Amino acid sequence: DVILAVAQGEEEPVDVTDMRLRDAVALIRGKKGTEVRLTLRRLGLKPFIVPIVRDVVVIEESFVKSAMVVEPESGKHYGYVKIPSFYRDFETTRNGGNGRNSTDDVTAALETFNQNEMAGLILDLRNNGGGALTDAVGIAGLFLGAGPVVQVRNGDGDAKILQSYNKKVAYRGPLVVLVNQFSASASEIVAGALQDYGRAMIVGSEHTHGKGTVQVIMDLDKSLTLRNMREYMPLGALKMTTQKFYRVSGDSTQYRGVIPDIVLPDRSRYSEYGERYLDYSLPWDRIEAVEHSHWPSVDYADLNAKSQARVAKNKDFIEIQRVAEAMGERIKNTRQSLLIADVVNERDDLQGMSLNRHGATDDMDEEADDELKKPVDEELSATEKLIKSVLEDAYAKESMAILDDLAAQQAAVASKKTD
Numbered sequence: 001d002v003i004l005a006v007a008q009g010e011e012e013p014v015d016v017t018d019m020r021l022r023d024a025v026a027l028i029r030g031k032k033g034t035e036v037r038l039t040l041r042r043l044g045l046k047p048f049i050v051p052i053v054r055d056v057v058v059i060e061e062s063f064v065k066s067a068m069v070v071e072p073e074s075g076k077h078y079g080y081v082k083i084p085s086f087y088r089d090f091e092t093t094r095n096g097g098n099g100r101n102s103t104d105d106v107t108a109a110l111e112t113f114n115q116n117e118m119a120g121l122i123l124d125l126r127n128n129g130g131g132a133l134t135d136a137v138g139i140a141g142l143f144l145g146a147g148p149v150v151q152v153r154n155g156d157g158d159a160k161i162l163q164s165y166n167k168k169v170a171y172r173g174p175l176v177v178l179v180n181q182f183s184a185s186a187s188e189i190v191a192g193a194l195q196d197y198g199r200a201m202i203v204g205s206e207h208t209h210g211k212g213t214v215q216v217i218m219d220l221d222k223s224l225t226l227r228n229m230r231e232y233m234p235l236g237a238l239k240m241t242t243q244k245f246y247r248v249s250g251d252s253t254q255y256r257g258v259i260p261d262i263v264l265p266d267r268s269r270y271s272e273y274g275e276r277y278l279d280y281s282l283p284w285d286r287i288e289a290v291e292h293s294h295w296p297s298v299d300y301a302d303l304n305a306k307s308q309a310r311v312a313k314n315k316d317f318i319e320i321q322r323v324a325e326a327m328g329e330r331i332k333n334t335r336q337s338l339l340i341a342d343v344v345n346e347r348d349d350l351q352g353m354s355l356n357r358h359g360a361t362d363d364m365d366e367e368a369d370d371e372l373k374k375p376v377d378e379e380l381s382a383t384e385k386l387i388k389s390v391l392e393d394a395y396a397k398e399s400m401a402i403l404d405d406l407a408a409q410q411a412a413v414a415s416k417k418t419d
Contacts, residue, residue, distance in 0.1 A: 130185025
């Protein structure tokens with residue numbers, strides 16, 4: 001749908017066709033309980049009006065989701081926690097209220113699991129673009145306990161170490177963190193800290209996004225107090241980079257991102273997503289490491305070799321790799337057929353896989369996916385739907401196999417120590 005006009009209740013509608021986005025949004029938003037009327041254009045229909053009574057919009061998909069997943073063949077139980085973003089209700093908290101935040105939600109999810117039954121935990125940070133630094137530190141602390149999590153350096157070169165003060169580790173078992181090229185900023189801080197401590201296996205795309213900088217918005221109307229400037233207002237704003245993130249190892253998350261311990265095939269492999277593909281992005285560098293503890297070491301080469309052997313025979317990953325190569329060729333070849341049948345066939349070939357099963361990105365053409373055209377089973381609860389999607393996700397299933405390998409290694413090490 002395209003929004004053509006916005007009316008406040010019975011008032012005359014205002015044309016928003018060429019209006020700036022934020023101005024149009026300002027017209028649509030308003031006091032809870034009041035009415036706004038949107039004039040919409042939909043393909044194949046004449047423009048029509050939709051009246052909406054305003055209310056607080058809560059998008060549950062933006063909050064932490066979790067479930068205990070039973071793998072059908074082995075019968076083993078795995079915890080699964082999806083963090084879409086590192087959210088925090090700062091306004092409610094500032095006013096003395098108990099604002100919702102991702103740290104508390106992840107803590108609650110871990111408490112619902114019977115950790116004695118769990119063969120391992122999957123922390124899914126795919127497509128997580130970041131959020132509150134407070135929660136990145138807090139969530140990392142749930143798996144690390146007390147200690148440094150990230151360094152933040154300003155333009156003067158002074159670095160501040162942000163610490164977790166968690167005295168208790170919320171979960172000590174085998175842990176896999178799923179990432180992709182759309183895991184950015186706070187996601188990279190969490191993944192990088194867990195990797196530096198040797199606490200988790202990082203699994204996913206060849207690299208994360210590489211967003212290791214902090215920006216602030218400077219309102220020039222407020223910042224420039226020169227005489228006679230009012231006649232030139234509004235002056236706009238400047239977005240300025242003021243700080244840079246560094247891992248406890250001293251490595252920056254900027255540009256390079258976090259390199260997973262185990263790299264899996266990715267249909268977006270040849271797409272240029274990340275800071276490294278942006279003009280004038282700041283380069284990777286490193287500063288002095290900070291002292292931090294290390295969890296018992298594992299044989300990364302063995303875990304990687306076993307994973308790659310499984311992936312090479314897995315039909316889902318074989319198809320993902322095929323589509324990735326086809327998309328790579330399509331990116332190189334900029335010539336496009338003018339025959340609609342050719343265009344549709346090419347689109348179906350490149351995008352006709354199940355989004356969920358293959359961990360695809362949110363910006364794909366969902367209409368092209370046959371799986372999404374099937375009716376949704378409305379009788380399933382939200383948790384049941386989540387479990388179903390995890391069991392259909394090739395990346396999650398491989399993560400379960402990696403957790404088994406990791407647990408076996410850890411058990412063998414523990415057995416030798418006992419002997």
